[in-house]
Amino acid sequence: xxEMTSDQCVSARALWFPKAGVASLRDxxxxxxxxxxxxxxxxxxxxxxxxxxxxxxxxxxxxxxxxMRGPHMSGSFxxxxxxxxxxxxxxxxxxxxxxxxxxxxxxxxxDVFSVSAEMVNxxxxxxxxxxxxxxxxxxxxxxxxxxxxxxxxxxxxxxxAGVVGSLVAYIAxxxxxxxTVLIDPNPDRLALADALGIxxxxxxxxxxxxxGINASGSGEALSEALGHAGHEARIVEASWHGDKxxxxxxxxxxxxxxxxxxxxxxxxxxxxxxxxxxxxxxxQKGLSLLSDDRLEALVSGExxxxxxxxxxxxxxxxxxxxxxxxxx
Numbered sequence: 001x002x003e004m005t006s007d008q009c010v011s012a013r014a015l016w017f018p019k020a021g022v023a024s025l026r027d028x029x030x031x032x033x034x035x036x037x038x039x040x041x042x043x044x045x046x047x048x049x050x051x052x053x054x055x056x057x058x059x060x061x062x063x064x065x066x067x068m069r070g071p072h073m074s075g076s077f078x079x080x081x082x083x084x085x086x087x088x089x090x091x092x093x094x095x096x097x098x099x100x101x102x103x104x105x106x107x108x109x110x111d112v113f114s115v116s117a118e119m120v121n122x123x124x125x126x127x128x129x130x131x132x133x134x135x136x137x138x139x140x141x142x143x144x145x146x147x148x149x150x151x152x153x154x155x156x157x158x159x160x161a162g163v164v165g166s167l168v169a170y171i172a173x174x175x176x177x178x179x180t181v182l183i184d185p186n187p188d189r190l191a192l193a194d195a196l197g198i199x200x201x202x203x204x205x206x207x208x209x210x211x212g213i214n215a216s217g218s219g220e221a222l223s224e225a226l227g228h229a230g231h232e233a234r235i236v237e238a239s240w241h242g243d244k245x246x247x248x249x250x251x252x253x254x255x256x257x258x259x260x261x262x263x264x265x266x267x268x269x270x271x272x273x274x275x276x277x278x279x280x281x282x283x284q285k286g287l288s289l290l291s292d293d294r295l296e297a298l299v300s301g302e303x304x305x306x307x308x309x310x311x312x313x314x315x316x317x318x319x320x321x322x323x324x325x326x327x328x
Contacts, residue, residue, distance in 0.1 A: 008032070010039070014110035015308055018080045020058035023312035033114040038094030040120065042305075043102070045109045046086035046133030047324040050162060050217060051240060053316045055083045061243040067267060072107045072115060084108035086323075088123065088132045098122075104135045104287055111305060111328050121283045127290050133325050134163070134298060139286030140238075140266040141167035146273055147264035148211050148236045153177040157209040159225060160216025161189035161200070163298050163323050164238065168213055169198045171289070181205060184216070188320070195297035204228075214239055219246035222261075226250075231257045238264045298322050
């Protein structure tokens, strides 16, 4: 296409949530977002069920609305809202260094969009664009591993075999000498763990661990982690519970074992990395970690973008959904 200027527009379609539980494809016009902007034609996007379900169902707490905002979302969490953060596409207009390149961007589900060039990350040549929809999840998992401080030889228990929990266990299992177990009450997740080469349990953790990570969204799993933590063990709460209260048994071994519970949130780089790592460097590393073909097991289905309005509610409602890939 011809080079766009800032006063020109192109047509686009985007997925909106006009109210809780309803998805709608809407026509929009897109103009270049500034002098150093790119226009991207989307190839794939990914539905990250956990966070997107909270948004779709209207369960984002008012106190967390600003922190939960995606960098390119539109509207508000009280609806209507355009939300999503896993888009892979081809740059079709913008700086010469980027034209024709495949990029990842934290952008909602939309077939054409424009953002500042600094907001896109070049896809490493060895990473398939279709798999790069896992980029934001891998970045989150990397951040959790940093917060957890997993060391060679550690016994690591990861609760929750969703996309993020599975990626956390995948990274942890690659650290020299670790004994990593992925824990989920759903026995069907055994096949996923096997595909990723990770030990699995659907009946809880046996023994004591050095590092526990809860990515299940379940307060019960966090309570179980407290019961199996070794002396002075570290427990990382990586779930996003929304407005759901969680009750914990802080008697018993909690004080006697001097246990630590810390939070992990991808919006902040952990202190130990902050001096050297930018958000861009972290995302670039997350994308580069997607080279393993086994990670395709985390993509649980595909839908054409033109069918997404009708299909979205069922994708979100299905507990078997991991990362659902949208094809444009």
